[in-house]
Amino acid sequence: MSKYNFTKIEHPSPKTAEERAALMANPGFGKVFSDHMVTIKWSTDKGWHDAQIRAREPFQIDPASSVLHYAQEIFEGMKAYRMADGSLALFRPEENARRFNESAERMAMPEIPEDMFIEAVEALVHTDESWVPGGDGSFYLRPFMFASESFLGVRPANEYIFCVIGSTVGAYFKGGYKTVSVWISQEYTRAAPGGTGAAKCGGNYASSLVATAEAFKNGCDQVVFLDAVERKWVDELGGMNIFFVMDDKTIITPPLGTILPGITRASIMKLARESGYTVSETPYSFDQWKEDAASGKLREAFACGTAAVIAGIGTVKYPEGTFAIGNSGDGEVTSELRSKLVGIQRGTVADTHGWMRTI
Numbered sequence: 001m002s003k004y005n006f007t008k009i010e011h012p013s014p015k016t017a018e019e020r021a022a023l024m025a026n027p028g029f030g031k032v033f034s035d036h037m038v039t040i041k042w043s044t045d046k047g048w049h050d051a052q053i054r055a056r057e058p059f060q061i062d063p064a065s066s067v068l069h070y071a072q073e074i075f076e077g078m079k080a081y082r083m084a085d086g087s088l089a090l091f092r093p094e095e096n097a098r099r100f101n102e103s104a105e106r107m108a109m110p111e112i113p114e115d116m117f118i119e120a121v122e123a124l125v126h127t128d129e130s131w132v133p134g135g136d137g138s139f140y141l142r143p144f145m146f147a148s149e150s151f152l153g154v155r156p157a158n159e160y161i162f163c164v165i166g167s168t169v170g171a172y173f174k175g176g177y178k179t180v181s182v183w184i185s186q187e188y189t190r191a192a193p194g195g196t197g198a199a200k201c202g203g204n205y206a207s208s209l210v211a212t213a214e215a216f217k218n219g220c221d222q223v224v225f226l227d228a229v230e231r232k233w234v235d236e237l238g239g240m241n242i243f244f245v246m247d248d249k250t251i252i253t254p255p256l257g258t259i260l261p262g263i264t265r266a267s268i269m270k271l272a273r274e275s276g277y278t279v280s281e282t283p284y285s286f287d288q289w290k291e292d293a294a295s296g297k298l299r300e301a302f303a304c305g306t307a308a309v310i311a312g313i314g315t316v317k318y319p320e321g322t323f324a325i326g327n328s329g330d331g332e333v334t335s336e337l338r339s340k341l342v343g344i345q346r347g348t349v350a351d352t353h354g355w356m357r358t359i
């Protein structure tokens, strides 16, 4: 089964069962980390080498490491679930591996064999199995890669580190499901044609945080970006894709190009079509959004991504005003699609597409 033979280095002092239980009791998101990590090095001379599973600990990198200066960094986000029957499974990990390499190509970084990527993720889940919670929780996996070469010249680096860390996470909607409010960013855009919008790179987030801060300041949970050219078409949220549910069994989502090609997005499109909806990947303007919300043609809107899976959008705010979508509550179609997808991920709905990969 194992092809790459990760060298296992014994953890000198893993958390005790009691310490782990205390951390896992109320984990939140992205704060509680498991004991181990996987690291693999890459250099121009040696290619991928030194695959290790070892204690999670700080990196020692040179202050001149190119990532610290020119932000050559990409990442993935995926989850391992404890299924209804007690087994452990990943959701469509080969899609994350494929997208990781697409990001790598865009950022002039080396590609990693897809089976090596998946083996690294599985090795961490195996080793830290006791950190995978049951119930509504999951084990969030963060594979990432950065340029570690110590060099201040401007060119693609010759040395990289690939790493996977894992984090126990609780239910995304603590205290029960609720819709989110979004802020339409007018001043800042996320990605321009020819830019890095479709790559999952840290740099996209760095430049989006000022808009996220603006959304928070205006009392909103998330930010929505419009296109960079006309400032007219809806792109996506800071870290989630977006869908609009119309009154005629049509569902609209912005086309690929400058947005991140979400795996949740692709899965929802498939499930919605199977349920008899017409899904249209077509540009949708903010003006149209306002108009359709007012006329009632727009029934529901929701955001989607690995962390939240599907989050209904209840209210929309922009500098000149605010409006509600539907009754601002959980929409029927949003809830139907969420139940299906979450059911597949938890093993309570038949996985007819072979999306779950048992570890």
Ligand SMILES: *Cc1c(COP(=O)(O)O)cnc(C)c1O
Binding pocket: 077, 200, 236, 237, 238, 239, 240, 241, 260, 261, 262, 263, 264, 265, 304, 305, 306, 307
């Ligand atoms: C990761 C990400 C998404 C969601 O992708 P999933 O594969 O569904 O998790 C959407 N937008 C951005 C900007 C992202 O980084």
